[in-house]
Each structure stands twice: as structure tokens, then as C-alpha cells.
Amino acid sequence: MKCAECADKLDRFLDRELNNTEALEVQLHLEGCPDCMEHYDFESHLKRLVKHSCECDTAPTTLREKLRQILS
């Protein structure tokens, strides 16, 4: 696998959307290519950053209780 192909598949690799064969090919390339591994680490960090930043909001307790009453 060449670096360009790895970069092209990086998002789907991170999203766990590649089939097993493709995922293994990307994994093997990353293990032998420090530049692509650095890129992977960056994209992985960014994805976690988006997740954690937006996950801070949770439903207010009052809403949860209200729904529990309505739905029971």
C-alpha cells in the first residue's frame, strides 16, 4: 500500500468502516510508515476531541424525570 492510498482510507479506518482485509492492509502500512502513523495519530486525536467536546452536554435531570412520568 502506498501512502496516498493509506491517506485515502484513513477516515474509514478510523470510523471502523473498512472490511477486515482493507483494515489489515492499512494497519500494516501504518506500522511500517512513521509519517502515516503520525497522521493517523493526529486524526484519531481530532476525532476524540470532537467527541469529548460535544459529549459534555447531557439531558437535564428535570427533562428525564418529566419524560419518565409522561411515559410511565
Added chain:
Amino acid sequence: MAEPAAETAFAEEALTHLDTLYRGALRLTHDPDAAQDLVQEAYLRAIRYQHSYQAGTNMKAWLFAIMRNLFWDRFKGSRRDDVSLDDVGDFVLYDRLKDEGAKPESDVLDKIAASEVVAAVDKLPPLHREVVLLVDVEGFSYKDAAQALGVPIGTVMSRLHRARQQLQKSLYDYAVESGIVRPRQVPQQ
């Protein structure tokens, strides 16, 4: 009519997805009160139409679909007014930061506050924002996101790709404006 015990079990399971629905509603409406109203209405509708839910399928995706369809009906009326993304070209934040001579992870990502990331997500047009919420925040597969949004998987992938580029461009602009990154000066002729 479903049996009372089945209805209770349905309601209990549905409530385990409340945080996901509320977060989605908040990011779509930008208003905590409107988000609560939207989520409440979505749950009432879900209970009313629970017979159409197929047990064993993804309830979170099914509930999100109800909520976001209500959002579009209530707040948007028409999907045509969803503004399109700025054309940022093939913007890859990692490549741009390397070109600037920065260490992308330690020099930049570690210095971007969560509030700036949320602001960048909020700046995305709703049709692109919701796919980032589903895949990146809530961990939906492309297939489940496609079900929740009522579009083909290819549409999920293309919206996600463009949304991420826009998001990365917004974070880059913030990093430059706040002095985290100093763009290389182009020599004057």
C-alpha cells in the same frame, strides 16, 4: 395495542438514549429550551408509533430519525434553506499544519479548547452538522447514520467528508486568529 409490560420496556429502553437525543437536539437548535421541547415531542411521537419500531433494530437510530425529522418540520419547514458549505477545497488540517512547520498534535490540537471545537461544529450547516454528531460524537456506523438520516450510505460519506474538511478549516482559522499557529509569510516581490 402493545401489552402494558411491553410498553414499559419500550419506554425504559427509549430513555436510555435520552442523552444522545438531547445532545443532537441542542446542537441542531442551539437553544436548550427548544431542545427540550423537541426531545419531549420526539418521545411522545415514538410512543405513539412504537408499533412501527422493529425489535432488534437500532432504536437509537430510529429515535434520532424521529427527532431530526421533527426538527426539520418544525424549525426549518423546508430543507432547501440549509446553506451549503463554503468551498474549502481539499483542506486537510494535518497537511496544512505540517506545511506551516508546526507539530500538528502537540503544538495545535492540545491547545484547542473544547468550546472552540463545539463552536466549529455549530458553524456547520445542519445537514452536515447532524452527520458529524452521529458518526463522530455518538459513534454511529455509516449504515445506522444513513438509517437515522434517511439517505444512502454514499450520502453519509460525502457529507461527512465535506463536513470534516469544513470543521478542520474552522479550527485552523481559529488557531491562526488566536496565535496558536503562525502562518508562514509569503515573501513580498
